[in-house]
Amino acid sequence: MTRNTATLIGFSAVALWSLLALFTVASAPVPPLLLNALCFGIGGGVGLVWLLCTGGLGQLRGVPLSVYAFGAAGLFGYHFLYFSALRLAPPAEAGLIAYLWPLLIVVFSGLLPGERLRAGHLAGAVLAFAGAALIVAGGIGALEGAGAGYTLAFLAALTWAGYSLVSRRLGHVPTGAVAVFCLASSVLAAIAHLALENPQWPQGITGWGAILALGLGPVGLAFFTWDIGVKRGDIQLLGTASYAAPLLSTLVLVIAGVARATPVLAVSAALIAGGAVLAARAGRDRVRRSKDG
Structure with missing residues (x-):
């Protein structure tokens, strides 16, 4: 597989994640933990079938248990926070805050050994967080529980x-391990659901269709294609493409009639995406100067 092919495969994950908010809203009233269990069960099951068909099960024996624990905790933790946020706050606004993660990756990566945090990183962080603050300020008092939803969305972005960032250091782990991550996340979510939630199942064809779509796409195939992209493709180009996710996600919600195209929403989306792009440019400038030097 060439570098360009891997990068294109990674792009598909960004496109699939732009549908995450829409399908999550359509899956209501399924509670977050049950939603995690169902979606990851579908995604992990499809991944397991793929490994069986391609003879890739053997490569999973050499993966340390610590890696499996890390992958399951990351996938389970992020989606539990994300699904909960979209249940408690307006989906477009909560989704935008959750999609601060590309910016956080850029900023935090500048603190890693061998990296440098530049003025562009900080300026981008300020700009994007201004967009998030605009969302929160506009939602105060507008919806009971929205503040908790916004907080969970930000924690999802951090997660x-x-x-x-840690996955960047696990390039030797085969992509097939993602199937185990998903299945382990499904089991964790099912246990937590039985202990903490009252079961509420999807309603009608739309609800079950949303669950299936989530498990096959944004909470399934996207993890495999993203893993291939970040390990074998152009990670900087993929990172830049990720900044389109919040705009695409919001646009999908507006087109579907789930969210209104308000001026505040448009400005917030522009600030968040603009701040992320500014931070990405700072990173590319650093790489360019190091090559020239």
């Missing part, structure tokens, strides 16, 4: 940023 996925941390998961992605």
Whole structure:
């Protein structure tokens, strides 16, 4: 597989994640833990069938248990926070805050050994967080529980940023391990659901269709294609493409009639995406100067 092919495969994950909020809203009133269990069960099951068909099960024996624990905790933790946020706050606004993770990846990566946090990173962080603050300020008092939803959305962004940064150091782990991550996440979510939630199942064809779509796409195939992209493709180009996710997700919600195209929403989306792009440019400038030097 060429570098360009792997990068294109990674792009598909960004496109699939733009549908995450819409399908999550359509899956209501399924509670977050049960939603995790169902979606990851579908995604992990499809991944397991793929491994059986391609003879890839053997490569999973050499993966340390600590890696499986890390992957399951990252996937389970992020989606539990994300699904909960979209149940408690307006989906477009909560989704935008959750999609601060590309920016957080850029900013936190600048603190890693061998990296440098530049002025562009900080300026981008300020700009994007201004967009998030605009969302929160506009939602105060507008919906009971929205503040808790916004907080969970931000914690989701932190969780996925941390998961992605640590995953950069696990390039030797086969992509097939993602199937185990998903299945383990499904089991964890099912146990937690039985202990903490009252079961509420999807309603009608729309609800079950949303569950199936989530498990096959944003909470299934996307993890496999993203893993291939970040390990074998152009990670900087993929990171930049991720900044389109919040705009695409919001646009999908507006087109579907789930969210209104308000001026505040448009400005917030522009600030968040603009701040992320500014931070990405700072990173590319650093790489360019190091090559020239």
